[in-house]
Amino acid sequence: MRYYREVLGETSFFISLLYTVYVALVATVVSNLLGIVGAFAMLGLKRESKWPKFFYQLPLVVPHLVVVILVFHLFSQTGLFSRLAWRLRLVAEANDFPLLVFDPGAVGVILVYLYKQIPFVSMIVFGTLGSISKSFAEVAYNLGASRAMLISQVFLPLLRPTILSVFLMTFTFSFGAFEVPFLLGSPAWNMLPVKAYVYYTNVDLTYRAQAMVVNVMITVISIGLVVAYSHAAHLRQRMGNGGDI
Amino acid sequence: MTKGGRLSALIFYSFLAASVAPLLSLLVLTVTAAWPYPRLSPSVLSWRYIATVFAPNRQTAEALGNSVLIAVLTTLLTLLIAVPAAKALGLYRFRGRATVKLLALMPLMVPSITVTMGMHFSMIRLGLTGSILGVVIIHTVFTLPYAIRVLTNVFELLGERHEVQAKMLGASQLMVLRNVTIPLIMPGLLSAATMSFIVSFTQYITTFLIGGGRILTIPLLFVPHLQSGEIQVAAVYSWLFIMTTLGALAITQGAVKKFYKSTYLLQP
Numbered sequence: 001m002r003y004y005r006e007v008l009g010e011t012s013f014f015i016s017l018l019y020t021v022y023v024a025l026v027a028t029v030v031s032n033l034l035g036i037v038g039a040f041a042m043l044g045l046k047r048e049s050k051w052p053k054f055f056y057q058l059p060l061v062v063p064h065l066v067v068v069i070l071v072f073h074l075f076s077q078t079g080l081f082s083r084l085a086w087r088l089r090l091v092a093e094a095n096d097f098p099l100l101v102f103d104p105g106a107v108g109v110i111l112v113y114l115y116k117q118i119p120f121v122s123m124i125v126f127g128t129l130g131s132i133s134k135s136f137a138e139v140a141y142n143l144g145a146s147r148a149m150l151i152s153q154v155f156l157p158l159l160r161p162t163i164l165s166v167f168l169m170t171f172t173f174s175f176g177a178f179e180v181p182f183l184l185g186s187p188a189w190n191m192l193p194v195k196a197y198v199y200y201t202n203v204d205l206t207y208r209a210q211a212m213v214v215n216v217m218i219t220v221i222s223i224g225l226v227v228a229y230s231h232a233a234h235l236r237q238r239m240g241n242g243g244d245i
Numbered sequence: 246m247t248k249g250g251r252l253s254a255l256i257f258y259s260f261l262a263a264s265v266a267p268l269l270s271l272l273v274l275t276v277t278a279a280w281p282y283p284r285l286s287p288s289v290l291s292w293r294y295i296a297t298v299f300a301p302n303r304q305t306a307e308a309l310g311n312s313v314l315i316a317v318l319t320t321l322l323t324l325l326i327a328v329p330a331a332k333a334l335g336l337y338r339f340r341g342r343a344t345v346k347l348l349a350l351m352p353l354m355v356p357s358i359t360v361t362m363g364m365h366f367s368m369i370r371l372g373l374t375g376s377i378l379g380v381v382i383i384h385t386v387f388t389l390p391y392a393i394r395v396l397t398n399v400f401e402l403l404g405e406r407h408e409v410q411a412k413m414l415g416a417s418q419l420m421v422l423r424n425v426t427i428p429l430i431m432p433g434l435l436s437a438a439t440m441s442f443i444v445s446f447t448q449y450i451t452t453f454l455i456g457g458g459r460i461l462t463i464p465l466l467f468v469p470h471l472q473s474g475e476i477q478v479a480a481v482y483s484w485l486f487i488m489t490t491l492g493a494l495a496i497t498q499g500a501v502k503k504f505y506k507s508t509y510l511l512q513p
Contacts, residue, residue: 037258044253053262059264061490063447065464065471066483070267073274073476078282080270086283094282119264176356183471193358200362214398215359226354230347240477 007213013195015216019147020191023181024174027113032167034114035121036159038152042126057103059119067112068183073169075100075108101184108184109191113177128162165232172225176218192218249411268487269411272481294477296392298485304461311487315377319384319445320438326385326446327392328430329436333394334481336398346397359387361451368455375457383455388441395440431504439497443490463489 007013009095041051060069069192074080082097091097101108132155140150180192185191199211274280275295276493277287298305319321333339352360361383373379411425427434449464455464465484 025312034260037256041253041256041260044250045257045316051259055265056257056261059354061487061494062268063486063490065447065449065467066271066486067470068477069479069483070271072471073271074267083283083285086448107249114262116269118260122260128311135372149432176354178356178358178361182251182450183468193356196362197358211362215362218359221354222355222359227345229354 003209003213007210008217013214013217016190016192016195019106019189020175020193023109023191024171027110027117027174028171030110031114031117032121033165034126037168038118038122039125039129040155042122043129045077057119059115060123062116064112064116064177064180065183067115068180070115071108071111071184073075073102075111102186104186105190106185106189106190109181112180113166113170113174117174121166121170124166125159125162126201128159132158140147150237159222161232161235164235165229168225168229171195172222172229175225178224271483274477277477284451287363294415295481298478298481305463305464305485308461308463308466309489311377311460312464313489314402314464315384315460316442316445316453317371318377318381319388320441322381322385323388323392323441324434324438326388327396328434329455331396332391332400335397335403342424342497349393350390351388357387357448361454366455374455375459380452380460381461383451384445387451388444388447389442391438391444395434395437395443396430398428403429432501435497435501435504442493444491447486448488 031237038056042056045052050232057211072079076082077094077097077099082091082094085091085097086093100111136158137150176193178197179189181194182197185194196211196218198215199207199214202208273287274290276290278291278293279306280287297303311406330349334342334349364383366508368374368379368383373382389418407429408421408427412420416424447464448462449468452462456462463482463486467479467486470476470479470482506509
């Protein structure tokens with residue numbers, strides 16, 4: 001237990017934990033909101049078009065490592081957006097552009113998750129929407145509901161279990177992923193998985209015990225989320241795919 | 246509805262552009278030789294970086310070979326374990342079934358770095374570090390949950406009746422497996438295989454830790470370039486990555502289509 005006391009006694013562990021929660025939470029909330037908007041947009045498309053949908057899902061098969069390059073290429077201080085800002089006379093030189101990768105605010109890391117997760121959330125929510133859509137919408141329309149009412153009173157309540165389980169899935173991933181913060185994160189601010197790795201690869205092998213303590217903490221939190229996830233899945237099943245109540 | 250339709254299209258297509266445009270920009274990067282700061286387009290184009298990546302001394306061929314070999318072996322091992330496991334989970338009711346089902350999903354939820362560090366020690370004891378087999382095993386840990394999940398659903402939908410019927414008509418175990426079970430689960434099998442291939446193909450830290458730097462794969466070649474800011478080389482590897490993934494997807498999709506055309510079986 002000595003190592004637990006040692007690791008958990010350090011304030012740096014809690015700072016790391018809070019920082020990890022901050023990054024994962026921002027990434028998850030934003031990607032879920034935009035993903036849901038995307039799903040409704042897909043539902044509102046007039047024609048069922050196959051190719052646009054294929055390209056919309058493209059980020060799902062683009063590996064995280066590649067997305068890291070995309071974000072670096074677009075958002076670094078000499079990236080495309082910085083050049084665009086220069087063209088628009090918003091910045092005078094590259095150093096004026098805000099630091100968006102390797103930054104303490106972890107904007108770069110979050111952007112990677114957004115790119116990957118928005119289409120993911122959209123596809124899953126769209127799947128559920130597809131199974132509840134037609135008849136409910138027609139009934140609500142006949143009863144004089146507006147578009148906004150249809151979304152807020154009919155669709156969102158029926159979607160709640162799906163959204164909850166997707167939220168937990170994306171959160172767990174952003175919480176525990178290693179490569180992205182390792183490559184794009186700030187050198188001064190370590191997310192928990194990176195902290196574990198830093199301990200683990202220390203030349204002094206006795207630090208492996210500390211690494212394992214961090215790992216156990218990550219695992220405990222993740223398992224807690226899995227249990228929550230299975231509850232959400234259970235809830236969804238009880239609601240019978242949202243269709244026949 | 247038309248106003249709503251137009252708004253939907255606007256939102257959808259701007260999201261679509263945000264997904265695709267960066268990838269195209271990355272494609273431009275692969276043929277860029279010079280792109281000084283304030284310019285919005287490259288000043289010098291050349292095939293140099295593509296040529297560099299595929300130059301014989303770059304070990305790209307070795308890494309690609311290893312990556313594909315590991316991904317194929319991982320897929321086979323995954324299916325070998327996942328099919329019986331999914332069948333048991335999907336068809337039979339036994340004590341602790343829900344728990345096993347949840348446990349099978351665990352590697353999806355517990356971060357890969359944690360699982361890998363945990364298994365590293367056992368791997369060292371078994372002498373599996375630095376070997377292809379060790380890397381295949383660690384990748385399988387992360388592909389199994391996807392495969393078991395997909396195949397469990399398939400078995401739940403199919404039920405056991407086809408197999409029982411075949412057995413009643415006098416088919417041997419092997420015949421049932423070859424002529425009934427495998428054809429029936431083929432679509433699920435193919436999608437599990439694609440998932441496994443892609444997941445294995447894109448692993449970085451697991452290969453790095455268990456392979457001990459001795460097993461070179463594409464992600465391992467690619468990350469140092471990312472860290473050193475050699476973004477063009479990294480862009481070429483990225484496209485190699487994407488093309489291989491899409492290739493694997495296309496082959497599976499083709500196989501599914503061909504299979505459905507040739508089969509006379511009832512579709513589940």
